Amino acid sequence: MSKKIQKRDAEASKALIITHAKSLFSEKGYASASMDELAKRCGLNKAMVFYYFKNKKGLYEAVMREVLVEIQEAITEENKTHSKPIEELEGFIRTYARYACEHPYLPALLLKELSDSGAVFPEMLFTSMRQLFALFSDILKRGEEKGCFDNAIPMILYFMVIGTLNLMVTTKPLRLEAAKLEDIDLDTCAGCDIDEIADYIIIKIKQMLKEPK
Amino acid sequence: MSKKIQKRDAEASKALIITHAKSLFSEKGYASASMDELAKRCGLNKAMVFYYFKNKKGLYEAVMREVLVEIQEAITEENKTHSKPIEELEGFIRTYARYACEHPYLPALLLKELSDSGAVFPEMLFTSMRQLFALFSDILKRGEEKGCFDNAIPMILYFMVIGTLNLMVTTKPLRLEAAKLEDIDLDTCAGCDIDEIADYIIIKIKQMLKEPK
DNA sequence: TATAATTAACTAACCAGTTAATTGATAGGA
DNA sequence: TCCTATCAATTAACTGGTTAGTTAATTATA
Known part of the structure; x- marks a missing residue:
C-alpha cells in the first residue's frame, strides 16, 4: 500500500x-x-x-487538537518510564520544556488561548488542558501520599511550570534584543538554552516541595 | 477651575x-x-x-502606555515603604497580584503581547517591562548581597511570578467552569481569591530562595 | 464513468482611515 | 449685553482594500 x-x-x-x-x-x-x-x-x-x-474555526479546531494531542502524548509516553514521583515531575517539566522549544507554535498558541479564556475555541482546549493538568496533579498527589512532597497546590504549581516555560520560549527574541542594550545591567537569560531553564525550574520546584523539618 | x-x-x-x-x-x-x-x-x-x-496603532500605544505606567507606579510607590529585600519581594508580588485582579485587562493585554513577542507594539512594552523587571531584579540582587537570598536567576523568577499571576487571573472563568464538572477529582482553585494565591506564591518563592545549609 | 480533488472567479460584509461640512464654545469689540 | 469671528469638537457619508466563504466548472484517478 x-x-x-x-x-x-x-x-x-x-x-x-x-x-x-x-x-x-x-x-x-x-x-x-x-x-x-x-x-x-x-x-x-x-x-x-x-x-x-469547512471554515476558519474548523481549521483552528483541527490545529489545536493536533497540537494538544501531540504534547499530551509526548508527556504521557515519557511519564511511563518513571516510577518515583520526583522523577515523574522532573520528566514532566523537562519533556514539556523540550517540546515547547522544538515546537514554538505550542506556547504561542497556548498563551493566546489562555489570555482569552478560550474565546476562540473553548471546549477542546478545556478537555485537553484538563487532562494534562490531571497528569501533573496526580504526580503531586502521589508524591504527597508517599511523603516526599509537601504543601502542594497543583493548579498554582502547574501554571508556575508551564507559564514560566511558555514565556521563556515566546519571549526569546525579545530577550535577545534586550540583551543588546547596555544602559542598565540586566540579565535576560538571552543565551540560556531550554535545558538549563528546565533544570533551574526543576531545582526550584523541588525546593518548594521539600517537607519542612 | x-x-x-x-x-x-x-x-x-x-x-x-x-x-x-x-x-x-x-x-x-x-x-x-x-x-x-x-x-x-x-x-x-x-x-x-x-x-x-491618529490611528489604531496610536490608540493601542496610548492604552498600553497608560496600563504599564499605572502598574509601574503602583509597584514603585509600594516598594518605597519597605527596606528589607524580603519585604520588598513580598510587596512586589502582592501589589502586582492585587492590581492584576482589580484591572484584569492588564494580564490579558500583557499575555497577548508577550505571546507575540511584542508584534503589535514592541518599543514601549519593552522599556516599561524592562523597568519593572529591573526593579524586581534589583530586589533579588540586594537580597543576595545581604545573604538572605540564594541562587536567584531573576529573569526566570520574574516570569514565574508574573506568569503565574497573569494566568491565574485570565483563566478564572475557565477554572470556574472546570470546577462544575465532576468527572475527575481536580482542584482548579476556582474559589481561591487573589490574596491567597499571592500568599502561596510568596511562601514558595521564599522557600526557593533559602540558602541551603 | 463516477466521484473525489482542484480551480478561478465571484460575493457580501467588514474595517481602518478620510473628508468636507456642521455645530458648539468662547473671547473680543461695539 | 449682544454680536460675531475663530477655532476646537463633532458628524455623516464615503473610499479602497481585505477577508471569510461560495459556486459552478474542470481535471485527475480508480
Missing part, C-alpha cells in the same frame, strides 16, 4: 494545510491569520481549506 | 475612548478590536478616535 507520488492526494493536502496553519496561527493569532495567505504558503487554492475544514 | 458639564469636552472624550479601548483590546486582542465597535461603546463618532489618536 505504498503511496505513489500523484498530483492529487487528499491526505497530503490536508496535512500540508495543518502544518502551515500551525505556524500561521501561532505567528499571527487567530484573527490576523488570513486564509488567503495560508493557501499561498501551502501552494494550494484557498477553496481547499474550506473543502477540508 | 471646576469643569462644568458641557456637550463638548476633549479631555472627557479622550478618557472615554481610552477606558473603552482598554477593555475592548483586552477582550478581543489588537486585530479583532474594531474601531466601529469602540465608537459605539463610547457613544461617540468613529472619526473621534482618529481625531485624537
Whole structure:
C-alpha cells in the first residue's frame, strides 16, 4: 500500500494545510491569520481549506487538537518510564520544556488561548488542558501520599511550570534584543538554552516541595 | 477651575475612548478590536478616535502606555515603604497580584503581547517591562548581597511570578467552569481569591530562595 | 464513468482611515 | 449685553482594500 507520488492526494493536502496553519496561527493569532495567505504558503487554492475544514474555526479546531494531542502524548509516553514521583515531575517539566522549544507554535498558541479564556475555541482546549493538568496533579498527589512532597497546590504549581516555560520560549527574541542594550545591567537569560531553564525550574520546584523539618 | 458639564469636552472624550479601548483590546486582542465597535461603546463618532489618536496603532500605544505606567507606579510607590529585600519581594508580588485582579485587562493585554513577542507594539512594552523587571531584579540582587537570598536567576523568577499571576487571573472563568464538572477529582482553585494565591506564591518563592545549609 | 480533488472567479460584509461640512464654545469689540 | 469671528469638537457619508466563504466548472484517478 505504498503511496505513489500523484498530483492529487487528499491526505497530503490536508496535512500540508495543518502544518502551515500551525505556524500561521501561532505567528499571527487567530484573527490576523488570513486564509488567503495560508493557501499561498501551502501552494494550494484557498477553496481547499474550506473543502477540508469547512471554515476558519474548523481549521483552528483541527490545529489545536493536533497540537494538544501531540504534547499530551509526548508527556504521557515519557511519564511511563518513571516510577518515583520526583522523577515523574522532573520528566514532566523537562519533556514539556523540550517540546515547547522544538515546537514554538505550542506556547504561542497556548498563551493566546489562555489570555482569552478560550474565546476562540473553548471546549477542546478545556478537555485537553484538563487532562494534562490531571497528569501533573496526580504526580503531586502521589508524591504527597508517599511523603516526599509537601504543601502542594497543583493548579498554582502547574501554571508556575508551564507559564514560566511558555514565556521563556515566546519571549526569546525579545530577550535577545534586550540583551543588546547596555544602559542598565540586566540579565535576560538571552543565551540560556531550554535545558538549563528546565533544570533551574526543576531545582526550584523541588525546593518548594521539600517537607519542612 | 471646576469643569462644568458641557456637550463638548476633549479631555472627557479622550478618557472615554481610552477606558473603552482598554477593555475592548483586552477582550478581543489588537486585530479583532474594531474601531466601529469602540465608537459605539463610547457613544461617540468613529472619526473621534482618529481625531485624537491618529490611528489604531496610536490608540493601542496610548492604552498600553497608560496600563504599564499605572502598574509601574503602583509597584514603585509600594516598594518605597519597605527596606528589607524580603519585604520588598513580598510587596512586589502582592501589589502586582492585587492590581492584576482589580484591572484584569492588564494580564490579558500583557499575555497577548508577550505571546507575540511584542508584534503589535514592541518599543514601549519593552522599556516599561524592562523597568519593572529591573526593579524586581534589583530586589533579588540586594537580597543576595545581604545573604538572605540564594541562587536567584531573576529573569526566570520574574516570569514565574508574573506568569503565574497573569494566568491565574485570565483563566478564572475557565477554572470556574472546570470546577462544575465532576468527572475527575481536580482542584482548579476556582474559589481561591487573589490574596491567597499571592500568599502561596510568596511562601514558595521564599522557600526557593533559602540558602541551603 | 463516477466521484473525489482542484480551480478561478465571484460575493457580501467588514474595517481602518478620510473628508468636507456642521455645530458648539468662547473671547473680543461695539 | 449682544454680536460675531475663530477655532476646537463633532458628524455623516464615503473610499479602497481585505477577508471569510461560495459556486459552478474542470481535471485527475480508480
